[in-house]
Amino acid sequence: MPSSHSGVESICISGVTGGSQQLTLLEAEISLTGKDWHEHPIVTGPDAPCILGIDYLRRGYFKDPKGYRWAFGIAALEEVEQLSTLPGLSEDPSVVGSLKVEEQRVPIATKTVHRRQYRTNRDSLVPIHQLIRRLESQKVISKTHSPFNSPIWPVRKPNGEWRLTVDYRGLNEVTPAMSAAVPDMLELQYELESKAAKWYATIDIANAFFSIPIAPECRPQFAFTWRGIQYTWNRLPQGWKHSSTICHRLVHTALEKGGAPEHLQFIDDIIVWGDTAEEVFEKGEKVIEILLKAGFAIKRQKVKGPGREIQFLGIKWQDGRRHIPMEVINKITAMAPPTTKKETQSFLGAVGFWRMHIPNYSLIVSPLYHVTRKKNDFKWGPEQQQAFEQIKQEITQAVALGPVRTGQEIKNVLYTAAGENGPSWSLWQRAHGESRGRPLGFWSRGYKGSEANYTLTEKEILAAYEGIRAASEVVGTETQLLLAPRLPVLGWMFKGKAPSTHHATDATWSKWVALITQRARIGNLDPPGLVEMIMNWPESKDAGMSPEQEVKRAEEAPPYNELPEEEKRYALFTDGSCRIVGKHRRWKAAVWHPTRETTEAVEGQGESSQFAEVKAIQLALEIAEREKWPRLYIYTDSWVMASALWMWLQQWKQNNWQRKGKPIWAAEVWQDIAARVENLVVKVRHVDAHIPKSRATDEHQHNQQADQAAKIEVAQVDLDWQRKGELFIARWAHETSGHQGRDATYRWARDRGVDLTIDTIAEIIHGCETCAAIKQAKRVKPQRNEDRWMKYKYGEAWQIDYITLPQTRQGKRHVLTMVEATTGWLETYPVSHATARNTILGLEERVLWRHGTPERIESDNGTHFRNNLINAWAEEHGIEWVYHIPYH
Known part of the structure; x- marks a missing residue:
């Protein structure tokens, strides 16, 4: 029967790799022998062959061309002893252990924090009340009287149960810092991926935080109130800033003291692996024995394996490869289109965790991020719907990543591309005989800020730079990396090639050069470094670069301390300065000769310190020409001067000493410098002028001498x-x-x-x-500050103001701060501009929606507070708006 036949009933078939296909169920007459025909359902569709189920196939057999008979059936599962059968594991879902350590002295808050309980989810009231009674009976919490208080923050677990956490944000702000010891999740994934194991097992400690005792003097700060009774924690609470660090350290210490076999640990989750089920069982048994002996409790249902596939850190692991779990795929594909910004953010959070599995993730979801921005209204259109459906389709077709393999025959290939909307890169491992290999990860992002204005060359270098950074985290820096860009990159780094115009700053170019050249080992392949292979080379041999764009880069001078003694006599340190004296601007250029310990300088009026730097370079060349030196080593602390001699000088000359149609600054001086450089070997080095005295070398001391020589003395x-x-x-x-x-x-x-x-x-x-x-x-205040708020209840009076901070990547420069007058509770709302409209949006979202409509708001009389829009809004809501501190 042709596969184009379709049935009425729709059915979805999913494969083990996560892919799925929509097919139909069709009743048909079937025969395996051609003699006996029976009616039986089959699965078919327009793009798939007919599929027979095992329930029918097991009736017959298959005879191959060699005459062998093959029966249809299901292979028996391998009998593997499971760790969950071990003695000592608990069946109690609420079991709490008691770690056999001394009571922990944890950091104590530097000031008292008292926060009133806010309204909680109604569904959580009964479960939380039962949980508090149970924890009190287990001596995890106890009644207390404390000046501290923090509100309860119930959290629903994925299985529907409730977790008792406390909103310790106020306490966390005044708690002293301590060194964090929790490993990075991504690093753990890379490490586990590199094991390429066949079998796994995981152990999850039950209520690990509640197993760790706290010293009595540290307990009052953790107080909370429930139904008029104040409690505090006798064990480590959830929600406190240092709980994860302390728990991870104590679990690690217990495993280390017990001599645990090789494993990976993330707080209270442990995974072991091996090549056989027996090996993994022995390792898991040893880990469980150590944890139980230390005093931890382990639930039987929280012990998994040994198995060929297992979930750890929310990821399915099989043969050292990372897979998206099927339940995650089903959950994402079942999501309906979002109707609000919050729902869109939730969807992006669900799919964003798996972005390394999806090529061009950022480009696909860009329309979805657009509707979540605060400055944009939520408008779900065809573009968003297409992106929503496409990313769901990509999730179902996502490939597994890894494992990270090592060896001489393994090639690590990094593909980079600079797209119209942002760079993307992917890392693959290829063994002998593999055409493309296995993927280790896909990355992408949009252009940030001025990156969108970069030239094509700069965008390709940016993609290579980001790709090399990501690849080094996965395979390390001691492995050979084959770089496959669309345009050559290393040529510009080592062969002195650069585009005629560029938009990236000098600091950015230096950052690119530093990483790429370091990773490339400057051609030294022992240890192996970076090797470039050009992919998708344009038809034009020159790839769009004219001879004018091919610029020779000056050679960099070695550090002064590494110069041979006979070469140091050809080294000069330069600097320039400018100072306003009276009504005139005076400049001075100076050159310091380190071996002769002499100074030469020139001075003038009406120019800047940058002009003085250029004159210092010119003076150094004059000295070398006068002394008839065969070469000159110039040391300067100006990136502009170093970059000009490295890259820009020939470029300016080819462009007739113009940039974008306008003469470059100090053109005559640069023309003279260019003429002198043609007849002399010049090497330039940039000296870091901002370095601690403890790390200063002779090079930095000589640079200080040049700096002193360039200072202007005045009467x-x-x-x-x-x-x-x-x-x-x-x-x-x-x-x-x-x-x-x-x-x-x-x-x-x-x-x-x-x-x-x-x-x-x-x-x-x-x-x-x-x-x-x-x-x-x-100074003149009618009454004490604490007395003026006595008549107000919580949430009825607020003081607000704007503060200015460094601009974020999202363009936020100001923060609207809102302080509740009776308790000091702080709310913040970052904005791009301090305007009346943003003030109203911040108050509605952070104050009215969370704490109710206030009676009084105080602020200064800045234009973002005192205007008709604010007055109308305050009158509409019945709010008394008081202006007090003058705004200047």
């Missing part, structure tokens, strides 16, 4: 004029920045390229009449 009369100029600029900076404090004004001026001293700013602030008025207004 006392000039100093008087300069002092007046500094005071004038400091007064302008202080007033323009909004009458901020000393340090804030200093940072404001520094960020805008104005060099002021702390003492000068302090002098201006001391004589500022506006600042004096503000201080006086702050």
